[in-house]
Amino acid sequence: MSVIKTTGLTKLYGGNPAVSDLNLEVEDGEVYGFLGPNGAGKSTTIDMLMNYTRPSTGTLTVLGRDAQQDGSEIHARTGILPDQFGVYSTLTGREHVSYILDANDAIGDPEAILKRVGLADAVDQRAGGYSKGMEQRLGLAMAIAGEPELLILDEPFSGLDPYGVRLVREVVAAERDRGATVFFSSHVLDQVERVCDRVGLLSDGHLIAEGTPKELRDMAGVRTQLRIETNSNDPPIQVISELADVEDVFYDSGRVVVTCPRTVCYRVLETLDGAGVNIQSFDIEQGTIEDAFVELASDS
Numbered sequence: 001m002s003v004i005k006t007t008g009l010t011k012l013y014g015g016n017p018a019v020s021d022l023n024l025e026v027e028d029g030e031v032y033g034f035l036g037p038n039g040a041g042k043s044t045t046i047d048m049l050m051n052y053t054r055p056s057t058g059t060l061t062v063l064g065r066d067a068q069q070d071g072s073e074i075h076a077r078t079g080i081l082p083d084q085f086g087v088y089s090t091l092t093g094r095e096h097v098s099y100i101l102d103a104n105d106a107i108g109d110p111e112a113i114l115k116r117v118g119l120a121d122a123v124d125q126r127a128g129g130y131s132k133g134m135e136q137r138l139g140l141a142m143a144i145a146g147e148p149e150l151l152i153l154d155e156p157f158s159g160l161d162p163y164g165v166r167l168v169r170e171v172v173a174a175e176r177d178r179g180a181t182v183f184f185s186s187h188v189l190d191q192v193e194r195v196c197d198r199v200g201l202l203s204d205g206h207l208i209a210e211g212t213p214k215e216l217r218d219m220a221g222v223r224t225q226l227r228i229e230t231n232s233n234d235p236p237i238q239v240i241s242e243l244a245d246v247e248d249v250f251y252d253s254g255r256v257v258v259t260c261p262r263t264v265c266y267r268v269l270e271t272l273d274g275a276g277v278n279i280q281s282f283d284i285e286q287g288t289i290e291d292a293f294v295e296l297a298s299d300s
């Protein structure tokens, strides 16, 4: 079942399209990354999904319901981290989460939920004293409170340090594992590929490409290269080329260069080491979603 489905979705502001003819289908249980640079139309799309703004033309359903007519039911079944998330400065973290649980008639332990987002030490602190990153974590806690069927997260990585970024990825993965569907937007492209099942690339309001991170990298022709420095004169190139998923391998003046998915790099190194090759150093140059985006956006 499609949890989110848009057909010909278009939003004009003053005659200018913020979103153009968007056809999107997000399936039950998947993590979908909605990616694009500033001004691409991500927040406008999310605003239409949540019925904060109406489409100019096109249709959209969320959780099988009409986004405009069944807005309250959709809101009750969806956890939302909005783009402009603001805290109530006089309320504590616990009170924020309790409010969401009460509003949705849901059961949950605010303390446990806040702990999951790294706010265990700030449960009873007033949110007015939270840092920007803590506010963002609180927003995530409010989104996941009550185990909603769908999570819509607008820029969940914004304002977070690397530890916070990792934590968001872990929370998203855990939510998917419990069966939720996750739709999130981001312009920080390299953060998303580890957690998304599928991504859609939005540019100037148009969906320019869609697929798994690997499909997009392949579509754009970006590759990961593992470069190994060795003083062996005759490394077992043939053996490496026969490893599953290795696309290309060559040896040139003390350097073995292997084109393969990042997940295979360790196996390549292990195989060379097992064959007695002296590995002096190595580096991995990974083709990223960002490379794919730049490539695909320039083609569109």
Ligand SMILES: Nc1ncnc2c1ncn2[C@@H]1O[C@H](COP(=O)(O)OP(=O)(O)OP(=O)(O)O)[C@@H](O)[C@H]1O
Residues within 6 Å of the ligand: 013, 017, 018, 036, 037, 038, 039, 040, 041, 042, 043, 044, 045, 083, 187
């Ligand atoms: N209320 C509005 N009135 C007029 N134009 C708007 C309005 N909201 C958005 N826009 C325009 O629509 C386009 C898409 O904006 P949107 O905020 O959806 O992009 P975004 O991809 O979410 O960007 P960001 O990553 O910066 O949040 C932009 O050109 C923006 O200026």
